[in-house]
Amino acid sequence: MVDFGRWNEIVNELAHSCEKNFQIEQELYDKYDVKRGLRDKAGTGVLAGLTKVSHIQSFKMEDGKKVPCEGRLLYRGYDINDLVQGDIDDRRYGFEEIAYLLLFGELPSEKQLDIFKRLLAKSRTLPTNFVRDVIMKAPSKDMMNSISKSVLTLASYDDSVSDISIPNVLGQCLMLISVFPMLAVYSYHAYNHYECDGSLYIHRPDEKLSMAENFLKMLRPDMKYSSLEARVLDIAFVLHMEHGGGNNSTFTTHVVSSSGTDTYSAIAAALSSLKGPKHGGANIKVVEMMNDLKKNVADYNDDNQIEAYLKKLLHKEAFDKKGLIYGMGHAVYSISDPRANIFRNFVEQLSKEKGRQEEFMLYSKIEKLAPKVIAEERSIYKGVSANVDFYSGFVYSMLDIPLELYTPMFAIARIVGWSAHRIEELVNVDKIIRPAYMSVTEPREYKYMHDR
Numbered sequence: 001m002v003d004f005g006r007w008n009e010i011v012n013e014l015a016h017s018c019e020k021n022f023q024i025e026q027e028l029y030d031k032y033d034v035k036r037g038l039r040d041k042a043g044t045g046v047l048a049g050l051t052k053v054s055h056i057q058s059f060k061m062e063d064g065k066k067v068p069c070e071g072r073l074l075y076r077g078y079d080i081n082d083l084v085q086g087d088i089d090d091r092r093y094g095f096e097e098i099a100y101l102l103l104f105g106e107l108p109s110e111k112q113l114d115i116f117k118r119l120l121a122k123s124r125t126l127p128t129n130f131v132r133d134v135i136m137k138a139p140s141k142d143m144m145n146s147i148s149k150s151v152l153t154l155a156s157y158d159d160s161v162s163d164i165s166i167p168n169v170l171g172q173c174l175m176l177i178s179v180f181p182m183l184a185v186y187s188y189h190a191y192n193h194y195e196c197d198g199s200l201y202i203h204r205p206d207e208k209l210s211m212a213e214n215f216l217k218m219l220r221p222d223m224k225y226s227s228l229e230a231r232v233l234d235i236a237f238v239l240h241m242e243h244g245g246g247n248n249s250t251f252t253t254h255v256v257s258s259s260g261t262d263t264y265s266a267i268a269a270a271l272s273s274l275k276g277p278k279h280g281g282a283n284i285k286v287v288e289m290m291n292d293l294k295k296n297v298a299d300y301n302d303d304n305q306i307e308a309y310l311k312k313l314l315h316k317e318a319f320d321k322k323g324l325i326y327g328m329g330h331a332v333y334s335i336s337d338p339r340a341n342i343f344r345n346f347v348e349q350l351s352k353e354k355g356r357q358e359e360f361m362l363y364s365k366i367e368k369l370a371p372k373v374i375a376e377e378r379s380i381y382k383g384v385s386a387n388v389d390f391y392s393g394f395v396y397s398m399l400d401i402p403l404e405l406y407t408p409m410f411a412i413a414r415i416v417g418w419s420a421h422r423i424e425e426l427v428n429v430d431k432i433i434r435p436a437y438m439s440v441t442e443p444r445e446y447k448y449m450h451d452r
Contacts, residue, residue, distance in 0.1 A: 024440060025440075028440050032438055034438070038435075039331075043331060045246045045331075045332075048245075048246070048251070048433075048435075049245055049254060049429075050428075051244070051245040051421065051424060052076065052105065052424065053075075053076065053102060053242060053244075053245065053417065053420045053421055053424060054073065054074060054075050054076070054102070054242045054243065054244050054245075054417070055072075055073075055074040055077070055244070056071070056072070056073055056074075056243065056244045056332050056333075057069070057071065057072040057073075057074070058071050058072075058332050058333045058334055058335075059334070068334040068335050068383055069335060070335050070336050070338070071330075071332075071333040071334075071335065071336045071337050071338045071385075072338055073243070073338045073339060075098060075101055075102055075241075075242060076101050076102065076105055076106070078101070078107070080238075080239070080338055080339065080342065081338065081342060083098060083101075083238070084235060084238060084239075084342055087234075087238075088231075093210035093211070093212060093213070093230070093231075093234045094234055094235070094237075094238045095210060095211040095212060095234055095237045095238060095241075095413075096113065096116060096117050096120065096210065096211065097113055098238050098241060098416075099116075099120075099177065099241070099416045100112065100113060100116045102241065102242055102416055102417060102420045103170075103173075103416070103419060103420050103423070119174055120174060120177065120178045120211075121178075121207035123171075123174050123175040123177075123178035123179070124178040124179060124182070124205050124207065124214075125179070126154075126179060126182060127154075127157045130150075130153075130154075130157075131186055131202060134149070134150055134153050135150060135183070135186045135187055135190050136190045136194070139187065139190040139191040139193075139194045139195055140187075140191060141191055141195065141404060142275075142404075143184060143187050143188055143191070143404050143405055143407070143408045144271055144272075144274070144275035144280075144407055144408060144411065145275075146183075146187035146190075146191070147180070147183045147184055147187060147271060147408060147411065148268045148271045148272060150183045150187070151176065151183070151264055151267055151268050151271065152264055152265070152268050154175075154176075154179075154264060155262060155264035155265075158172065158264070161262050161263075161264065162262050164260060164262065164263075164426055166423060166426065166427065169263050169422065169423060169426060170419075170423065172263040172264070173263060173415075173419035173422065173423070174419075176263070176264075176267055176415055176419070177415050177416055177419060180408075180411060180412045180415050181205070181211060181214060181215045181218065181412050182205065182218065184215075184405060184408035184409075184411070184412060185215065185218040185219050185405075186202060186218075187408075188219070188402060188404055188405050188408075189201050189202065191404065192402075199221065201218075201221055203217055203218045203223055204218075205217070205218060210230070210234060211234070211237060211412075212230045212231075212233040212234035212237060213225065213230045215233065215412070216229060216230060216233065216399070219401065219405075220400075226353065228349060228350060228353055229350070229353075229399055231346070232346045232347075232349070232350050232395060232399070233395075233399060235342070235343070235346055236343070236392060236395060236396075236409070236413070237409075237412065237413040238413070239339040239342060239343060239388055239413075240339075240388070240392070240409070240410050240413035240414055241413045241414065241416045241417055242414070242416065242417030242420065243414075243417065244332075245421055246332075247279070248273045248274075248276070248278075248279050249270045249271075249273040249274040249279060249280070249414065249418065250270070250414075250417060250418060250421050252269050252270050252272075252273040253266055253267070253269070253270045253418045253421050253422050253425070254421055254422075254425045254433065255433045256269040256270075257421075257422045257425040257426060258425055258429060258431065258432045258433040259432050260432075263422065266418075266422055267415065267418060267419075267422075270414075270418045271411055274407065274410060274411055274414065275407055280407045280410040280411065280414075281406075281407050282326060282327070282387075282389040283327075283389040283392045283393035283396070283406050283407075283410070284393060284403060284406050284407065285320075285324075285326040285327075286326045286327040286389055286390055286392075286393045286394075287393035287394070287397060287403065287406070288319070288320075289313070289319050289320075289325070289326045289327075290362075290363075290393075290394075292318065292319045293306075293309055293319075293362075293366075294362075296309055296318065297309050300358065300361070300362045300365070303365065303369060306362075306365055306366065306369055307369055307372075307373055310325055310366070310369060310370055310373045311373055311377060313325050314373065314374065314377045314378065315377075325366075325370050325373075325374065326389070326390075327386060327387060327389050327390030327391075327393075328370045328371065328374065328384055328385070328386060328387070328390065329374070329384045329385070329387065330385070330387045333385060333387065334383035334384070334385065335383050335385060336385045337385055337386065337387045337388055339387075339388035340385070340386045340387055340388050340390060340391060343388060343391045343392070343395070344391060346395075347360060347363075347391050347394060347395055348360055350395065350398050350399075351398065354398045356398060359394070360394075363390070363391065363394055367386040367390065370384070370386075371383070371384045371385060392406075392409075392410075393406060396409060
């Protein structure tokens with residue numbers, strides 16, 4: 001019989017050996033001018049490719065120097081503010097329209113949009129008994145792993161799984177875009193039923209509803225939702241849909257696609273990247289941080305108390321003791337994240353409908369105070385502002401979306417961007433992505449066992 005107490009001790013000893021023998025002296029990174037995280041010392045990403053899908057602007061050139069500016073996000077050349085405002089003015093759900101734009105490069109006509117919606121509706125179906133045989137088997141609290149499992153299993157039902165011609169890849173992408181909400185919601189209901197003893201609901205999507213409406217319909221036991229709830233969720237999907245080729249999960253899509261692998265493997269790899277707390281899991285950390293703040297700040301109107309808590313966060317004395325104020329700062333944006341700016345107004349509207357204005361005011365205070373505290377406590381090379389994750393978790397909580405689905409919400413939107421970038425990679429590049437790593441281990445002479 002295995003002595004698991006001793007087993008754990010052995011593994012811990014071996015892990016210590018790993019940490020010791022994998023450690024690379026920090027000065028070597030400077031010596032060989034290694035761009036850690038594929039970024040320079042100012043945090044700017046190394047140019048690794050070109051894209052037509054989207055553009056992020058966080059600075060402008062003045063007299064030959066980079067000067068920070070208000071953040072801009074453009075989808076296929078269109079400012080995200082204009083795209084969102086256009087859908088609001090026309091009282092139209094934007095997910096399908098913006099997905100068309102990202103995939104095909106142009107805004108659709110009314111007829112083109114109608115055809116595209118029909119294509120998505122036709123693709124919004126899972127194989128016979130898939131929910132029973134795949135999703136309900138071995139349910140997990142980790143929805144992202146469950147979705148990845150489902151995506152890879154869907155490959156087994158595709159007779160053209162390895163065909164990477166553009167028409168076939170596009171068809172696969174449209175199907176995955178359509179079924180992602182089903183995979184996420186059904187995975188949650190299976191977990192909630194089998195692991196948490198909750199009731200089991202499997203509501204079918206309605207081909208006449210938008211992506212946001214169908215998500216809420218499938219998630220909620222009574223299938224009901226307000227117009228504002230669906231509108232805010234739709235905007236959340238649009239804002240999370242795409243963010244340049246350099247974010248971790250999209251770059252993963254490019255890297256994996258460059259090997260010539262199939263669509264299902266590429267998207268599963270992107271999902272695995274997105275689930276990390278440094279990427280798509282950040283909104284969960286914001287919510288958890290805010291819950292801790294509420295326990296430790298007695299008066300939400302007292303700026304001094306809030307500032308004191310924020311300083312404790314930075315000093316690794318509060319919450320998870322990582323020294324971070326989650327939801328503040330971004331790898332690219334400095335003065336502002338345009339997605340957070342757009343989101344803020346709709347978050348306020350929803351907080352009024354839900355009777356949570358006081359909580360919204362607390363978020364607003366932190367958005368104002370955190371950059372000031374960070375500037376006082378840290379040496380920073382660029383400005384700090386609230387990012388889209390700061391508000392998205394609050395929105396999801398007001399929509400009664402379970403915490404387990406926060407990161408899948410990101411995936412439901414970002415699958416569109418991943419699909420666009422996968423197609424772009426296959427159309428333009430015929431070389432596998434292979435960056436260089438330099439070995440810093442000196443050659444050693446082999447010793448036979450009796451001499452070790």
